[in-house]
Amino acid sequence: MQLSIYDTLQRRVVPLTTERAGEVRMYTCGPTVYRPAHLGNLRSYLLADWIRRTLEYFGNTVVAVKNITDVGHMRQDAVERGEDKVIAAALAEGKTPKQIAEFYEARFHEDERRLGILPATRFPRATDHVPEMISIIERLIARGLAYEVEGAVYFAVKRFAGYGKLSGNVGEALRQGVRGEIDPDKHDPVDFALWKKAEAGRALTWESPWGRGFPGWHIECSAMSTKYLGERFDLHTGGVDNIFPHHEDEIAQSEGAYGHPSVRHWVHGQHLLADGVKMAKSARNTVTIDDLVELDVDPLAFRYLCLLTHYRTRMQFSHGALRQAAEALDHLRQRVRHWSQVPQGELTHTALDARWLEPFGRALADDLNLPAAVAWLQRCAIDRAISDTERLAVFLEADKVLGLDLASVASEHAKAPRDVIASIEEHRVARAARDFQRADDLRAAFNGYRVEDQAADRAVLSRGDLRVPARERKTISSAKEVPDRRGEAPTRSWTVGIVTREYPADLARCLKGVLAFLPADGEVFVLDSGSRAEVQAKIGDIAAPDGRVEVYFADRDLGEGAARNALVRLARGRMVLMLDCSVEITGDLFGPLAQVLADGGVGQAGPWGLRTSDLKHFDEVTSGGTEAVQGYCAAARREVLLEIGGFDERYRFYRNLDIAVSLAIRERGYRVMAVGAGCARRHAHRVWESLSEDERLKRSRRNFDRMYRRFHGKPVLITESDEVGRSPD
Numbered sequence: 001m002q003l004s005i006y007d008t009l010q011r012r013v014v015p016l017t018t019e020r021a022g023e024v025r026m027y028t029c030g031p032t033v034y035r036p037a038h039l040g041n042l043r044s045y046l047l048a049d050w051i052r053r054t055l056e057y058f059g060n061t062v063v064a065v066k067n068i069t070d071v072g073h074m075r076q077d078a079v080e081r082g083e084d085k086v087i088a089a090a091l092a093e094g095k096t097p098k099q100i101a102e103f104y105e106a107r108f109h110e111d112e113r114r115l116g117i118l119p120a121t122r123f124p125r126a127t128d129h130v131p132e133m134i135s136i137i138e139r140l141i142a143r144g145l146a147y148e149v150e151g152a153v154y155f156a157v158k159r160f161a162g163y164g165k166l167s168g169n170v171g172e173a174l175r176q177g178v179r180g181e182i183d184p185d186k187h188d189p190v191d192f193a194l195w196k197k198a199e200a201g202r203a204l205t206w207e208s209p210w211g212r213g214f215p216g217w218h219i220e221c222s223a224m225s226t227k228y229l230g231e232r233f234d235l236h237t238g239g240v241d242n243i244f245p246h247h248e249d250e251i252a253q254s255e256g257a258y259g260h261p262s263v264r265h266w267v268h269g270q271h272l273l274a275d276g277v278k279m280a281k282s283a284r285n286t287v288t289i290d291d292l293v294e295l296d297v298d299p300l301a302f303r304y305l306c307l308l309t310h311y312r313t314r315m316q317f318s319h320g321a322l323r324q325a326a327e328a329l330d331h332l333r334q335r336v337r338h339w340s341q342v343p344q345g346e347l348t349h350t351a352l353d354a355r356w357l358e359p360f361g362r363a364l365a366d367d368l369n370l371p372a373a374v375a376w377l378q379r380c381a382i383d384r385a386i387s388d389t390e391r392l393a394v395f396l397e398a399d400k401v402l403g404l405d406l407a408s409v410a411s412e413h414a415k416a417p418r419d420v421i422a423s424i425e426e427h428r429v430a431r432a433a434r435d436f437q438r439a440d441d442l443r444a445a446f447n448g449y450r451v452e453d454q455a456a457d458r459a460v461l462s463r464g465d466l467r468v469p470a471r472e473r474k475t476i477s478s479a480k481e482v483p484d485r486r487g488e489a490p491t492r493s494w495t496v497g498i499v500t501r502e503y504p505a506d507l508a509r510c511l512k513g514v515l516a517f518l519p520a521d522g523e524v525f526v527l528d529s530g531s532r533a534e535v536q537a538k539i540g541d542i543a544a545p546d547g548r549v550e551v552y553f554a555d556r557d558l559g560e561g562a563a564r565n566a567l568v569r570l571a572r573g574r575m576v577l578m579l580d581c582s583v584e585i586t587g588d589l590f591g592p593l594a595q596v597l598a599d600g601g602v603g604q605a606g607p608w609g610l611r612t613s614d615l616k617h618f619d620e621v622t623s624g625g626t627e628a629v630q631g632y633c634a635a636a637r638r639e640v641l642l643e644i645g646g647f648d649e650r651y652r653f654y655r656n657l658d659i660a661v662s663l664a665i666r667e668r669g670y671r672v673m674a675v676g677a678g679c680a681r682r683h684a685h686r687v688w689e690s691l692s693e694d695e696r697l698k699r700s701r702r703n704f705d706r707m708y709r710r711f712h713g714k715p716v717l718i719t720e721s722d723e724v725g726r727s728p729d
């Protein structure tokens with residue numbers, strides 16, 4: 001495939017063409033090493049990395065050069081004024097600018113490594129290339145494009161016809177662009193310095209034909225790009241702030257010296273903003289990779305975050321968004337672990353390539369549309385038509401471009417120490433034998449690895465340091481403590497509400513089905529109604545990976561009615577599906593439910609309905625109008641739930657509460673519909689099973705009496721006049 005990309009000079013998306021077939025020579029403006037790189041700088045380097053990986057993925061060889069600016073911006077006076085605290089500290093320790101540059105250069109390489117940025121083929125330093133810069137300046141003087149004044153050399157902008165073609169800065173715009181610089185030696189204020197005379201006491205100076213001095217700010221990139229990539233190379237990248245003056249001046253220098261264009265394509269990445277303005281040291285809004293590590297955030301979460309915004313779009317940085325990205329990455333890694341540790345299915349590469357990787361490649365080829373490429377992979381992650389083994393193959397292949405290091409996640413199990421594997425195996429056996437004490441004791445021997453118990457015979461292992469720390473748990477003591485959004489208009493299609501109490505594996509199964517079919521703008525609230533602490537921790541872990549799920553933990557059993565009402569308070573969906581953990585969604589249930597609920601006369605719907613003629617005996621039905629919907633899986637329009645005043649909180653146990661809700665809805669004149677059980681499956685109801693016969697009777701009886709007293713004799717039963725769309729049979 002061929003990459004098409006927005007060329008700043010041509011002002012449109014063009015196929016990226018190269019000087020030599022199958023080889024791309026690219027240059028990226030690298031860091032100024034007198035301070036740590038911030039996330040804004042790194043967004044630009046990530047862009048260069050993704051372009052390079054894409055080009056390689058498409059079968060090209062790439063020669064990548066990224067310069068290290070260790071002179072030019074480092075004016076000695078600025079250093080002495082102590083403008084940079086670290087430099088000031090370094091000076092206090094008796095360090096030289098060279099040592100400072102070495103320190104930050106090493107740190108820069110470390111930052112790139114932590115972000116998964118492939119090392120450039122070469123990292124030339126400006127200070128090692130002063131002779132090359134001098135020779136270009138000499139050429140420019142010889143060609144009449146530069147002039148010397150008192151030991152300084154300037155580029156005569158007006159003598160270079162193409163000046164302004166990259167940035168569009170010509171005429172008045174150009175004068176505005178260079179405003180503020182007052183240098184009496186320049187013939188014209190728009191000219192720029194190629195060489196400067198050294199002021200007394202300056203640390204970094206070189207001999208030159210014009211006396212002792214140091215190079216201007218732009219000449220290094222002309223010198224180093226053409227030295228390592230040739231007078232004509234293919235691609236030059238940087239951030240948009242580089243367009244003027246840096247790259248405009250680079251074009252003037254290189255083209256002026258060689259007499260022909262040097263760069264085939266110019267590509268610029270948009271800025272990273274923080275608090276609404278460009279991230280920059282001067283704005284005091286910078287964040288570094290070290291800052292992320294300090295906050296316990298994996299640097300690759302920033303890489304993941306950047307994948308989600310197209311490179312030509314400004315990107316707002318926030319710690320909230322970063323945490324969400326960290327959780328999404330954690331979720332993806334967990335998936336990869338499942339796919340690699342519990343493998344199943346065959347591998348057929350040709351089918352995979354055509355179905356999944358080609359569209360992935362097309363998204364990349366289309367102006368490096370990484371957000372679209374990632375969205376496509378997300379579909380692959382849940383598509384039922386392919387096996388986990390195949391999914392893993394797709395993701396590992398795609399990750400050659402994404403660079404999230406999924407390969408090392410896939411090999412965590414294989415690389416785990418033998419004694420850890422042995423304790424995990426023993427743990428599994430202990431669990432299978434229901435020796436939970438022994439199983440729990442063995443966790444101590446996992447040595448930094450985490451184990452997620454699946455069904456009785458399976459466990460998935462992960463490196464603890466590659467997991468997001470469990471989200472801080474906020475505990476509530478009453479349903480009234482959750483945010484009350486009942487007065488707000490709905491902003492989502494669906495809210496799924498789940499009340500849990502113990503049995504985390506059931507929640508995991510239930511949530512998996514929900515997340516596979518929930519529309520993208522849907523949200524899920526889990527309210528844990530007083531599970532034991534270790535179970536709450538597990539529930540937090542199960543819910544954490546998907547940003548759409550939010551969990552609230554109650555410090556006690558709030559009672560079924562109150563717990564459901566907490567979910568109603570939180571819901572932002574136009575429709576609310578109340579779900580019990582015993583239910584597994586196995587198909588697109590949301591579509592049929594939405595369709596039925598679109599009818600304003602219908603108040604509630606679910607797979608399983610309950611018909612009754614006396615409020616004492618109930619028969620389950622799966623189609624048509626009914627008196628009630630089984631509460632294991634019942635959907636209603638949010639406004640209808642609000643109209644009936646939510647759930648009756650006197651029902652502390654779940655039984656008959658569902659009937660009471662349905663009847664309240666019918667009392668208001670709405671129809672209640674069963675839509676069929678093709679997309680949902682019921683498993684054992686653990687709470688019910690855990691109760692003794694006696695306890696079941698007692699609790700059910702109380703709720704039944706309450707329900708019966710309330711609705712007996714009320715207009716809730718289906719009558720002949722009831723306009724119910726019964727099934728055709």
Ligand code: AMP
Pocket residue numbers: 029030031032039040041042043044237238239240241242269270271272273278279280
């Ligand atoms: P500097 O070290 O300031 O020369 O910048 C190194 C690279 O980072 C250049 O390509 C800049 O265009 C880029 N850059 C600087 N600030 C930002 C930002 N806030 N967002 C994106 N790129 C940036």
Ligand code: ZN
Pocket residue numbers: 028029030221246
């Ligand atoms: Zn540059």
